[in-house]
Amino acid sequence: MALSWSQFNMWRDCPYKWYGFYRLKLVPRVKNIHFSVGSATHDAIQKALSAWQYKSRLTVAEMVGVFSKYLQDDGVVSDPDTLQYWTLSAQNMFQGWMGWASTHEIEVEALEKKVVTTNFLGYIDCIARVDSQRYIIDWKTSSSAYDQKRADTDDQVTVYRWLDGCTPDTKVAYGVLIKGTSRFQFLESERTDEDVSKLTSEIRGMEDTITTYGVDDMPEKQPGSPCKWCELYSMGHCEGEDDF
Numbered sequence: 001m002a003l004s005w006s007q008f009n010m011w012r013d014c015p016y017k018w019y020g021f022y023r024l025k026l027v028p029r030v031k032n033i034h035f036s037v038g039s040a041t042h043d044a045i046q047k048a049l050s051a052w053q054y055k056s057r058l059t060v061a062e063m064v065g066v067f068s069k070y071l072q073d074d075g076v077v078s079d080p081d082t083l084q085y086w087t088l089s090a091q092n093m094f095q096g097w098m099g100w101a102s103t104h105e106i107e108v109e110a111l112e113k114k115v116v117t118t119n120f121l122g123y124i125d126c127i128a129r130v131d132s133q134r135y136i137i138d139w140k141t142s143s144s145a146y147d148q149k150r151a152d153t154d155d156q157v158t159v160y161r162w163l164d165g166c167t168p169d170t171k172v173a174y175g176v177l178i179k180g181t182s183r184f185q186f187l188e189s190e191r192t193d194e195d196v197s198k199l200t201s202e203i204r205g206m207e208d209t210i211t212t213y214g215v216d217d218m219p220e221k222q223p224g225s226p227c228k229w230c231e232l233y234s235m236g237h238c239e240g241e242d243d244f
């Protein structure tokens with residue numbers, strides 16, 4: 001089974017949670033509105049940038065159209081009021097994104113790039129030159145602004161830097177659309193070869209550990225703040241930490 005960023009990140013939070021999700025499959029995959037809004041936003045940006053490659057520009061209204069169709073096709077939103085709420089939210093978000101995009105020289109190299117190593121699978125949202133600088137970009141749809149520290153330390157983009165082959169002169173960035181607002185953040189940062197090497201040895205550690213587990217072996221629980229949002233806790237599969 002190829003690992004992914006989501007799996008590795010969950011393992012870091014709590015190995016037992018990973019075990020419940022990926023080995024025992026205790027948590028059914030259920031779509032929710034926030035996941036769908038994030039996917040619909042990605043879809044609209046990818047289509048806008050795809051047109052950008054051919055010197056064509058989608059308007060904000062066209063991006064909202066892509067977003068809205070995605071939500072309807074996804075089947076999560078059924079009532080018109082909810083659809084209208086998210087459509088208005090998307091209009092603001094795409095205005096913010098377009099305000100940023102239209103004031104920079106963007107040269108797209110890859111969109112939704114699938115990268116597979118021997119045992120790791122990742123999708124990089126976007127690799128592009130922005131004002132001549134090459135970036136690995138991950139789009140985020142967030143309910144609040146990111147701080148720079150997150151862009152400087154979050155390992156999701158470190159993984160993408162690794163999957164991109166540590167190409168020289170490449171920076172990483174989070175492009176953050178803040179739900180319901182027209183504020184867009186382009187938070188750039190860097191990852192060194194040392195950052196990548198530290199992370200890949202941690203990934204190898206996880207691989208080594210999970211391949212030695214027998215079917216009935218359970219990894220350690222790691223009670224702490226992740227318990228608050230853990231489905232295994234809310235579904236009664238784990239007592240977690242009861243001192244929230």
Ligand code: SF4
Binds near residue numbers: 230
């Ligand atoms: S409730 Fe806490 S200890 Fe239990 S699986 Fe979830 S994160 Fe781990």
